[in-house]
Amino acid sequence: MQGLKKFKLLPMLGLLVLIALVFGACAPAATTTAPAADSGEAAAPSSDLPAEPGRGTDGTLTLLYWQAVSIVNPYQSTGTKDYHAGSLVLESLLEYDPAGNLIPTLAQEVPTVENGGVAEDLTSITYKLKPGIVWSDGTPLTADDFVFTWQYCATPETGCTSGNFSAVSNVEAVDAETIKITFPTPQPYPYYAFVGYLSPVIQKAQFENCVGAAAATCAEANSMPIGTGPYKVKDFRANDVVVYEVNENYRIENQPHFAEVVMKGGGDAESAARAVLETGEADYAWNLQVPPDVLGAMEERGLGTVVAAFGGNVERILINFTNPDPNLGDARSEWTEENPNPHPFLTDPAVRQALSMAIDRNIIAEELYGAGGRATCNIVSGPELYVSTANDACLTQDVAGAQALLEGAGWVDSNGDGVREKDGVELRVLYQTSTNAVRQRTQALIQQWWSEIGVATELKNIDAGVYFGPTDNADSLSRFYTDVQMFTNGNDSPNPQAYLGGWRCVNENGINIPNSANAWGGENIERWCSEEFDTLWNELASTADTSARIELVKQLNDMIVQNYVNLPLVFRASVSAHANTVAGVDLGGFETEEWNIETWHRVR
Amino acid sequence: MGQYIIRRILTAIPTLLLISLIIFLLLDMAPGDPSSNLPLSIPQEVRVRIRESLGLDEPVHIRYVKWMNQFFIVEPIAAFESVTGIQIGDSENRLRIVSWLSRGVPVIDLIMQRLPQTLWVVGVSYVLSVLIAVPLGVLAAYRQNRLFDQINSVIAVIGFSLPTFFTGLLVILVFGVWLGWFPTIYNTTLVVNSWDTFVQQVRQMVLPVFVLTFFQMAAINRFTRSSALENFKLDYVRTARAKGLNERVVIVRHVVRNSLIPVVTLVALGIPGIFGGAIVTEQIFRVNGLGALLILAIQGNDVPVVQTTLFIFAVLVVFFNLIADVLYGLLDPRIRY
Numbered sequence: 056m057q058g059l060k061k062f063k064l065l066p067m068l069g070l071l072v073l074i075a076l077v078f079g080a081c082a083p084a085a086t087t088t089a090p091a092a093d094s095g096e097a098a099a100p101s102s103d104l105p106a107e108p109g110r111g112t113d114g115t116l117t118l119l120y121w122q123a124v125s126i127v128n129p130y131q132s133t134g135t136k137d138y139h140a141g142s143l144v145l146e147s148l149l150e151y152d153p154a155g156n157l158i159p160t161l162a163q164e165v166p167t168v169e170n171g172g173v174a175e176d177l178t179s180i181t182y183k184l185k186p187g188i189v190w191s192d193g194t195p196l197t198a199d200d201f202v203f204t205w206q207y208c209a210t211p212e213t214g215c216t217s218g219n220f221s222a223v224s225n226v227e228a229v230d231a232e233t234i235k236i237t238f239p240t241p242q243p244y245p246y247y248a249f250v251g252y253l254s255p256v257i258q259k260a261q262f263e264n265c266v267g268a269a270a271a272t273c274a275e276a277n278s279m280p281i282g283t284g285p286y287k288v289k290d291f292r293a294n295d296v297v298v299y300e301v302n303e304n305y306r307i308e309n310q311p312h313f314a315e316v317v318m319k320g321g322g323d324a325e326s327a328a329r330a331v332l333e334t335g336e337a338d339y340a341w342n343l344q345v346p347p348d349v350l351g352a353m354e355e356r357g358l359g360t361v362v363a364a365f366g367g368n369v370e371r372i373l374i375n376f377t378n379p380d381p382n383l384g385d386a387r388s389e390w391t392e393e394n395p396n397p398h399p400f401l402t403d404p405a406v407r408q409a410l411s412m413a414i415d416r417n418i419i420a421e422e423l424y425g426a427g428g429r430a431t432c433n434i435v436s437g438p439e440l441y442v443s444t445a446n447d448a449c450l451t452q453d454v455a456g457a458q459a460l461l462e463g464a465g466w467v468d469s470n471g472d473g474v475r476e477k478d479g480v481e482l483r484v485l486y487q488t489s490t491n492a493v494r495q496r497t498q499a500l501i502q503q504w505w506s507e508i509g510v511a512t513e514l515k516n517i518d519a520g521v522y523f524g525p526t527d528n529a530d531s532l533s534r535f536y537t538d539v540q541m542f543t544n545g546n547d548s549p550n551p552q553a554y555l556g557g558w559r560c561v562n563e564n565g566i567n568i569p570n571s572a573n574a575w576g577g578e579n580i581e582r583w584c585s586e587e588f589d590t591l592w593n594e595l596a597s598t599a600d601t602s603a604r605i606e607l608v609k610q611l612n613d614m615i616v617q618n619y620v621n622l623p624l625v626f627r628a629s630v631s632a633h634a635n636t637v638a639g640v641d642l643g644g645f646e647t648e649e650w651n652i653e654t655w656h657r658v659r
Numbered sequence: 660m661g662q663y664i665i666r667r668i669l670t671a672i673p674t675l676l677l678i679s680l681i682i683f684l685l686l687d688m689a690p691g692d693p694s695s696n697l698p699l700s701i702p703q704e705v706r707v708r709i710r711e712s713l714g715l716d717e718p719v720h721i722r723y724v725k726w727m728n729q730f731f732i733v734e735p736i737a738a739f740e741s742v743t744g745i746q747i748g749d750s751e752n753r754l755r756i757v758s759w760l761s762r763g764v765p766v767i768d769l770i771m772q773r774l775p776q777t778l779w780v781v782g783v784s785y786v787l788s789v790l791i792a793v794p795l796g797v798l799a800a801y802r803q804n805r806l807f808d809q810i811n812s813v814i815a816v817i818g819f820s821l822p823t824f825f826t827g828l829l830v831i832l833v834f835g836v837w838l839g840w841f842p843t844i845y846n847t848t849l850v851v852n853s854w855d856t857f858v859q860q861v862r863q864m865v866l867p868v869f870v871l872t873f874f875q876m877a878a879i880n881r882f883t884r885s886s887a888l889e890n891f892k893l894d895y896v897r898t899a900r901a902k903g904l905n906e907r908v909v910i911v912r913h914v915v916r917n918s919l920i921p922v923v924t925l926v927a928l929g930i931p932g933i934f935g936g937a938i939v940t941e942q943i944f945r946v947n948g949l950g951a952l953l954i955l956a957i958q959g960n961d962v963p964v965v966q967t968t969l970f971i972f973a974v975l976v977v978f979f980n981l982i983a984d985v986l987y988g989l990l991d992p993r994i995r996y
Contacts, residue, residue, distance in 0.1 A: 119844075123947070123955060125760035133693040133709070133760065134959070214712025214762075216697060218705050270712070272754070274763035292772055293761035294955045295847055295947040319844060321945035321955075326831070326843070333836050336844050520960060524695035525706070576703040 108656035111301045111314035116637070116655065119327040119340040123294040123320020128277040129253060130208055130215045131270065138252050139341065140297050140318055142647040144191075144282035145255035148182050148201075148234075149246060150650060153364075153643030155438030155549035157246060161185060161196070161256070161283065165246075168599060177241035177599060182249070184232040190258050191287040191302040198228030201249060203259035212267040219247045219254035243599040244550045251548065252647045255282070285311035285653035295320055305653070312656035325349065331632045332359040338634045341648060344493075347425020350630070359635055363426045363628035366644020367437045367554070368545035370428070372486075372501075372622040374401050374410075376582045379485070379536050388535050390568045390582040399480045401538060405464035406482065407619030410539075412460070413504045415452035420625045423493050428625040435612040436626035437644060438549045443609040446616050457508045468509050475509035484538035487515040487530075489522040494541060497624070526575035533575040535582070543627055549645050552595055552604075555611045558620065559592055560584035583620045664985065671977050678973045679730075682966055683723050692960050693759050713759055726966065729756045734767055756967055760959045766967040769952060774934075776847050777948030780864055780941070781933045784871035789926055792876040796883025796922075797915055800891060811880070818877035826870045827943040834866060841865050845946040867944040871937055875929075882925055886918040920990045927983040931975035 105112050124140040126132050132141070148162040157165045162182045166172020173180050188196045205226040208215035225237040226248070236248050248254060258281045265273035278291040283306075286299035299316040319337070327340040332353035343350060343361070354361050377396045379388045389396055400406050416430035429436075432446035461467075466475040466482060475482045486502070488494045495516055502512040515537060517530045522542075526533045532540060546554035557578035559567045568582050569575035588611065595607040615621055631648055633640045639655035642648050692715060694706040710716065714725075733753050740747060755765040799811040835843035842863050851860050890896065891914060899909045938950035945951075949968065956964035988994045 125758075125959065125961075126762055128762075131762040133697050211708050212712055214709045216694075216701065216705060216709060218702050221702065221705075268712070270762065271757055272763055274757070274761075274765070274768075277763045278761065290848055292847065292947075293758065293764050293769055294952060295772070298848060317848075319846075319945065321947045321951055322844075322942060326943065326945075329831075329836065330844055334839065334843060336835075336842055518690075520695050521690045524690055525692065525710070526703070528690050574703075578702075 104657055104659060106659070108312035108659075109309045110305075110311065113312045113314065113657045115315045115317060116313040116339070116652075117337040118316065118318045118649075119322075119330055119337045120318055120320045120342075121322050121324050121327045121340075122342065124297050124318055125294055126277050127288055127291065127297065128257070128280050129255065130213070130217055130257070131277050132216055136320075136341070139647045139649055141255065141280070142252045142284070142649050143286040143299055143316065143652055144280055144284045144288060144302075145257065146282065146284045147251055147255045148184075148249040150251055151549055151643060151645040153641055153646075155440070155643065155645055157250070159185075161188060173245055177243055177245070178239075179235055179237045180242075180245040181229070181236075182234045184234070185306070186232065188283055188306055189304045190281050190283055191304050192258075192281050193304055194258075194260065195231075196256070196283055197231045198234045199231075200256050200259045201234045202226050202228050203262070204256050205248065207257065207262055207266050210267050213265075213270045217253050219250070221247075223248050241597065243595075243597060243604070244552055246550070247548065251645065252650070253547070258282075286316055289315075307653060311653040313652075316652070328353055328632055331634055332356060332361075335359075335634060338637050339640070339648075340632045341629070343630045343632055344427070345630075347422070347427075350425060350632075354632070357635070359632050361426050361630060361632045362640060362642055363630050364642035364644045364648060365429075365437050365626065365628040366545060367435070367547065367549070367551065368543050368627040368644070369431060369434060369436050369623050370497075370541065370543045370625040370627055371434065372410075372539050372541045372624065373535070373581050374407055374583075374620060374622070375535050375538050375540075376402060376584075376620075377535075379538060381536070385571070388582070390570050390584075391572070392566070395582075395584065398538070400466075400477075400482060401484075403464060404619060405460050406466065407622075409457040409460045409508055410505065410510065411449055411619055411622045412453045412457035413508045413510075414501055414622065414624065415504065416450055416624055417452075419497055419500060423496055424625055424627065425630075426628070427630040428627050431623050431626040432616060433612055433626075434615050434621060434623050435546070435551045435555070435608060436623070437545075441549075441551055441605055441608045441612075443612045443616075445609070445613050449616075452504070454504070454507050461508060466509070473506065473509060474511045482510040483513070484510060485513045485515060486539050486541070487517060487522075487537040488541040489519040490516045491519065497541065526569070531575070533569040533577070533580055535569070535580055541624075545627075547645070551608050551612075555595070555608065555615075556592055558583065558585075558611075558615055559589050560586070561589060581620050583618070585614070585618075588614055660985075660988065664981070667981050667984070671981070675970075675974060675977060679727070679970050680723070682969050682973070683726065684719070686962050686966055687719050687722075692962075695960065726756070726963075729754065730967065730970070734765075737765070738767065756963050758956075758961055758964050760956070760961045760964075766964050769964065770949065770968060770971070773948050773952050776845065776946050777934065777941070777950070779860075780845070780867050780944075780946050780948065781871060781937050781950075783864065784868040784937075785875060785929065785933050787868065788872045788875040789879060791872070792879035793883050793915075793919070793922065795876075796880045797887045797910065797918070799880070799884045800887035800918075801910060801914075803888060803891075808884075811884075815877040815880045818873045819881070821874075823870050823874050823937065823940045824943060826873060827867075827940055830866050830870060831943070843944060845944050847947055867937075867940050867946055870943075871940050879922065879925065883918065883922050886921050887914055890914045890918045920987070923990060924983040924987050927979055927986055931972060931979050934975050935972050 120136050122134065122136045124136050126137050127140050127144060129138045129141040132138060146160050148160060149157045149165055150160045152158050159165055161184055163185050166180050166182060190196055205220055205223060207213055208217055208220050222238050222242060223236055224239045227235050229235050249256060261276050261281050265276050279288040285302055285305050287302045288297060289300040290298040297318040301311060301314055324342065324344045328343045328345050328350060330336045331340045333356055335358045350361055375388060376398055377388045377390050378398050381387060420428045420430040430450050432449040433443055435441050461475055465477045468475045486498060488498060498514045502514060505512050521528050521530050522532055524531055529536060532542060556562060560579060561567055566573060567577040568579045569577040591611055595604060598604050598607060636658050637655060638658045639651065641651055692710060694709045733755055736747055737755055758764050758766055758769060795811055799808040802808050831843045834840045845863050849856060849860055851857050896909060896913060899913050934949060938954055941948045941950040942954065953968050
């Protein structure tokens with residue numbers, strides 16, 4: 056203790072500085088990355104570029120992903136951002152162009168019945184690989200890699216998050232360059248396995264020891280998969296940044312044009328938009344869920360452009376056809392074949408139609424979604440060729456018409472409390488959705504409109520993790536313990552067959568309506584049962600002719616919409632922004648936004 | 660003293676065990692898992708398969724024991740192996756605590772990856788705020804109620820009351836958007852190996868460090884001031900002045916030394932906060948340190964990461980509490996254990 060009398064202020068402060076230096080010493084030392092993403096570099100002047108973009112001539116491209124990338128292997132991913140990160144590296148046999156057409160990537164051509172690639176009985180499809188394709192490590196890509204990828208995903212313990220192989224019974228290598236995929240039942244639309252960013256091919260040599268439970272120990276393979284795409288991962292920091300460099304073995308000679316791609320995560324959507332549109336620090340920002348007026352003001356600075364990718368996502372209100380009355384206990388919202396448990400007033404078509412007519416979809420789309428949404432009346436709103444035009448009348452709000460309709464159906468406000476009733480049943484609805492600023496504002500608007508037609512609405516919002524989470528929680532959307540609910544869903548493949556199949560009453564697994572017997576696993580959340588719909592869907596599932604399929608899709612869409620099973624509100628897009636110094640961005644909603652990144656280059 | 664330290668360490672063990680149990684149970688009760696972030700089109704059976712592959716179908720007590728085993732046995736062995744290079748047993752197949760979102764990446768590796776930028780940004784700002792706040796606080800006490808003291812008070816109150824998400828946005832707007840002097844995106848892959856990269860590193864640190872220093876300074880400043888004020892009134896100061904010592908010596912050798920005793924413990928208690936990162940500030944400037952790691956893991960329901968980082972924070976808090984108590988005893992000879 057004696058020595059402490061010599062205690063001095065300066066040495067103490069010096070000690071603090073020393074501590075800081077020691078901390079500093081463990082600062083980034085083990086990394087191999089070149090400096091990137093500095094403000095000056097991102098907006099590099101175009102003067103020192105060669106006249107024509109060649110391989111790796113255009114410097115660094117900085118992409119901002121405010122939801123940071125966690126993993127590059129899409130088969131282990133639980134978020135869209137990871138699919139994007141994977142799509143720079145991994146490729147599939149076919150991909151979709153922005154219009155929703157299939158184009159060959161690793162395959163020589165799109166197999167069809169006409170060219171013999173699809174069997175006459177629609178139970179198998181055969182792909183031929185383009186010759187001479189090699190992985191980024193220089194070894195050849197063979198049909199064995201495809202067989203392996205399927206086995207990897209089909210092993211339950213792998214925990215594969217892709218549903219693209221669900222209809223596949225076998226994948227075999229006919230020879231080194233020919234892959235045959237077999238289905239147990241005829242598939243008029245066989246383009247799921249190895250098509251698009253959700254189902255790329257992974258390298259057998261790299262993932263061989265990652266099948267089953269071992270998948271959880273394969274950090275290296277999951278973060279730095281070897282691929283055939285234009286880039287390969289150079290540095291990966293989970294939930295922070297992915298740095299890509301050119302795959303020298305990429306099959307197109309002068310591509311990709313950017314030498315390095317930095318996918319930086321963190322922050323929030325608004326600051327990401329600012330970095331592209333206002334400070335020019337980054338070249339591209341993804342998923343800008345920013346109020347339309349804020350985004351518009353940023354765009355006016357002229358540094359960048361806001362772009363939207365429309366896929367098939369539709370924000371909709373679902374109508375509950377069963378009675379969610381809490382007094383029923385476990386029997387609330389419970390549908391069985393013997394007891395459909397009908398809703399006291401939402402089973403009346405006039406009420407459902409009136410609810411739809413009272414909504415001004417254009418106001419919701421313009422005020423709350425801006426570039427990210429368009430008013431829609433169709434549950435299938437994309438791709439364009441499948442969209443029905445029979446329902447466009449709903450785009451015009453008609454409060455008077457809705458009132459007259461309810462009046463005519465016997466729903467009147469006899470006690471003057473502003474709420475219509477009939478036979479003692481009052482039009483009072485409970486309206487749930489996930490907690491999200493835009494959704495709560497939508498709820499408030501609709502609550503107002505519905506009050507104008509004499510329907511009282513109580514609002515409820517639930518944390519997204521619970522609402523979209525496991526069905527064992529009573530607040531999950533499949534339980535549907537309210538009268539109406541709202542969320543976004545859509546076809547993630549341009550073929551809406553599987554998506555429309557969600558409204559079937561009975562599917563190949565049995566009852567498709569969530570109830571206690573199937574642990575709320577069904578897809579028909581509205582609990583709407585129509586034999587007519589099921590029959591028509593089965594016809595779609597056995598029709599191969601494209602124009603007939605389009606007609607059937609439209610009919611199915613109209614059947615759902617015109618029965619007001621579901622009130623489509625807004626056709627939603629993912630909004631992004633790119634710097635005006637970047638050319639080549641061409642978004643479609645059915646591929647990742649980087650699907651053609653090999654052609655992106657600096658404006659000259 | 661030695662006995663006291665040993666006694667404190669022994670009582671820390673049940674405390675930490677209890678904390679780990681509480682963290683584990685709370686997270687277990689919280690709804691949601693990684694499969695709830697998947698697009699709606701992914702079928703239920705795929706979701707069930709994912710939950711099973713994460714081991715979520717096992718009962719909670721088994722998962723707790725497994726996690727304890729991983730944290731106290733497997734992870735220390737792994738750390739020992741990576742430091743010394745000596746293999747102990749079957750290290751290939753030992754199951755470390757791995758992230759759910761970044762499947763296969765050990766949580767400890769994630770933390771080590773994030774530590775540098777957190778220490779750089781949050782640590783430097785902490786050191787800076789101590790270096791600035793202590794002299795300011797002493798000077799303000801010396802000039803009590805004079806102009807300097809009042810200006811200093813106003814600044815401290817502003818720093819104390821403005822949240823970092825506000826000052827953060829403000830400096831981004833002024834220095835990033837309008838003036839364009841500093842980058843607003845922190846580049847974690849930057850390697851400082853030349854003068855140029857050093858300048859870059861300093862430039863990208865300026866805004867977050869400023870925001871944090873401004874905030875942290877306020878409390879230390881006020882604390883030092885009040886502690887120094889008390890001392891200025893004491894008899895020993897009058898004695899020193901009566902001896903004819905000049906003011907410099909009175910302040911630096913007598914007042915500062917004595918008034919720093921409570922400040923040092925305050926500073927020591929704040930150190931675990933550095934490791935916790937500054938969640939908001941890291942998020943605003945995309946520093947992606949420990950704070951950002953924790954927030955992302957919470958959002959993505961990455962339970963192993965949340966559990967492990969929270970528990971490590973708990974260990975640090977307990978540890979620095981001990982350090983603060985010990986320091987207090989060392990600095991103030993009147994205190995004996």
